[in-house]
Amino acid sequence: xxxxxxxxxxxxxxxxxxxxxxxxxxxxxxxxxxxxxxxxxxxxxxxxxxxxxxxxxxxxxxxxxxxxxxxxxxxxxxxxxxxxxxxxxxxxxxxxxxxxxxxxxxxxxxxxxxxxxxxxxxxxxxxxxxxxxxxxxxxxxxxxxxxxxxxxxxxxxxxxxxxxxxxxxxxxxxxxxxxxxxxxxxxxxxxxxxxxxxxxxxxxxxxxxxxxxxx
Numbered sequence: 001x002x003x004x005x006x007x008x009x010x011x012x013x014x015x016x017x018x019x020x021x022x023x024x025x026x027x028x029x030x031x032x033x034x035x036x037x038x039x040x041x042x043x044x045x046x047x048x049x050x051x052x053x054x055x056x057x058x059x060x061x062x063x064x065x066x067x068x069x070x071x072x073x074x075x076x077x078x079x080x081x082x083x084x085x086x087x088x089x090x091x092x093x094x095x096x097x098x099x100x101x102x103x104x105x106x107x108x109x110x111x112x113x114x115x116x117x118x119x120x121x122x123x124x125x126x127x128x129x130x131x132x133x134x135x136x137x138x139x140x141x142x143x144x145x146x147x148x149x150x151x152x153x154x155x156x157x158x159x160x161x162x163x164x165x166x167x168x169x170x171x172x173x174x175x176x177x178x179x180x181x182x183x184x185x186x187x188x189x190x191x192x193x194x195x196x197x198x199x200x201x202x203x204x205x206x207x208x209x210x211x212x213x214x215x
Contacts, residue, residue, distance in 0.1 A: 016076035066193025079201035092195035105137035
């Protein structure tokens with residue numbers, strides 16, 4: 001696979017797992033319907049037919065680019081999922097936000113849930129929502145935009161997108177976000193999973209992976 005920002009390619013291959021670069025606009029796992037079967041999992045399983053049928057250890061939003069981990073074996077899948085569930089994995093994302101932030105760093109704690117009448121939109125709900133926790137720091141102000149590093153401590157659906165856009169979060173949507181911001185059809189959302197650190201599922205060796213930010 002070509003090593004370009006717009007293509008899916010393998011960054012690291014191991015008998016137990018893979019780390020891949022997911023381009024923005026490609027589903028991580030299959031969705032409902034024939035038109036939603038093209039995804040990271042389907043493409044990688046074509047290359048590695050010995051891989052388990054459901055190898056995704058975690059997911060990235062369709063329009064988020066960057067690092068994603070896939071397990072090859074059941075044992076590796078179980079071990080890696082446990083690391084994510086127990087918050088033993090360090091994840092960093094880079095985003096460009098619409099507007100300028102005055103503070104240098106902080107932590108966002110917002111509970112939210114799915115709006116069943118407007119799927120997949122997530123709504124703030126302090127009573128029935130699940131808590132999402134994100135640490136962030138300012139990297140640079142670029143004209144009328146702010147470059148941010150996000151370090152999510154939980155893995156809720158659309159967590160970074162909601163935490164960026166909501167008035168109780170940063171109050172600035174991610175550039176290109178059509179659901180929570182002002183993104184237009186065909187515009188790339190500028191959110192990239194740039195760093196992952198976890199333990200090898202077989203040996204326990206500390207592993208670190210980085211992906212250059214394409215924006």
